[in-house]
Amino acid sequence: MIKVGICGALGRMGTKIGGLVTESPDLELVGGIDLKTGSFYGTEVYESSRIDEFLKEKKPDVLIDFTIAHASVENVKAASRNGVAVLVGTTGLSDEQRKEMEEAINGKIPAVISSNFSLGVNIFWHLIREAAKQLKDYDIEVIEAHHHFKKDAPSGTAKTIINIIKEEAGDREEIYGREGMVGERGNEIGVHVVRGGDIIGDHTVMFAGNDEVIELTHRAYDRLVFAHGVIRSVSWIHQKPPGIYNMDDVLGFNN
Ligand SMILES: NC(=O)C1=CN([C@@H]2O[C@H](COP(=O)(O)OP(=O)(O)OC[C@H]3O[C@@H](n4cnc5c(N)ncnc54)[C@H](O)[C@@H]3O)[C@@H](O)[C@H]2O)C=CC1
Numbered sequence: 001m002i003k004v005g006i007c008g009a010l011g012r013m014g015t016k017i018g019g020l021v022t023e024s025p026d027l028e029l030v031g032g033i034d035l036k037t038g039s040f041y042g043t044e045v046y047e048s049s050r051i052d053e054f055l056k057e058k059k060p061d062v063l064i065d066f067t068i069a070h071a072s073v074e075n076v077k078a079a080s081r082n083g084v085a086v087l088v089g090t091t092g093l094s095d096e097q098r099k100e101m102e103e104a105i106n107g108k109i110p111a112v113i114s115s116n117f118s119l120g121v122n123i124f125w126h127l128i129r130e131a132a133k134q135l136k137d138y139d140i141e142v143i144e145a146h147h148h149f150k151k152d153a154p155s156g157t158a159k160t161i162i163n164i165i166k167e168e169a170g171d172r173e174e175i176y177g178r179e180g181m182v183g184e185r186g187n188e189i190g191v192h193v194v195r196g197g198d199i200i201g202d203h204t205v206m207f208a209g210n211d212e213v214i215e216l217t218h219r220a221y222d223r224l225v226f227a228h229g230v231i232r233s234v235s236w237i238h239q240k241p242p243g244i245y246n247m248d249d250v251l252g253f254n255n
């Protein structure tokens with residue numbers, strides 16, 4: 001049995017992941033960590049400042065983090081201090097926070113970090129990479145939509161899309177929205193962020209050329225789609241050597 005702890009246990013993702021861990025015959029939920037204490041699928045939720053105590057007492061093999069940027073960095077540092085593998089889904093990290101997290105991981109623990117753990121988005125990213133390679137001269141726009149409560153913008157998934165486009169079609173400026181007399185479009189990537197309702201996570205990339213437009217879209221209808229990718233990653237990362245991995249490694253795309 002692989003023992004699992006969840007940071008952000010009482011949140012939208014922590015709750016979904018906790019349910020799948022509980023249902024899995026190969027995994028054992030040992031508890032959660034959150035800002036408040038409580039009960040979590042029959043296990044205990046420790047207050048966040050007690051994370052080292054949690055890791056020493058519950059001894060998870062894998063710690064999952066779906067919290068908020070500043071917290072995820074500290075949670076990963078705690079996992080590193082205690083030699084616990086991590087899965088990080090939290091987005092909204094600054095470059096400095098990402099660097100701090102990577103320094104805590106490298107050479108010490110194995111980690112899967114992904115802005116999107118769904119199988120569909122990871123395939124979507126490969127489709128975008130091919131389109132961006134072939135359609136360098138098209139005007140490229142990225143549109144993402146999420147629920148009313150999302151704290152970071154643009155989404156981590158959208159940031160990954162932007163990075164893929166830059167890798168394949170060349171570096172270019174990001175323009176966030178447009179307003180007023182903006183003049184003729186340049187060679188930028190337009191980025192547009194929608195927030196409202198209970199939208200789980202929609203991403204569209206538009207390649208607008210002369211006489212044709214190609215639109216690639218991924219829509220998530222339940223957070224389970226991310227949680228299933230997390231569960232697959234838990235089994236994959238167990239007993240891996242230290243290092244930073246992504247979903248391409250988990251899905252075998254890098255073999
Ligand atoms: N990579 C992926 O596939 C996905 C990533 N996400 C990301 O996961 C993060 C969480 O998303 P949601 O679950 O919707 O948010 P949420 O706000 O529902 O849950 C976050 C939880 O973390 C808790 N928390 C805050 N500080 C903490 C700390 N220091 N230690 C432990 N827990 C702490 C909060 O109390 C809350 O219960 C966001 O960054 C979001 O973008 C969300 C869905 C999929």
Ligand SMILES: O=C(O)C1=N[C@H](C(=O)O)C[C@H](O)C1
Binds near residue numbers: 091116146150
């Ligand atoms: O906050 C969310 O809900 C999501 N966040 C992730 C992101 O920022 O890309 C993944 C997914 O889109 C849902």
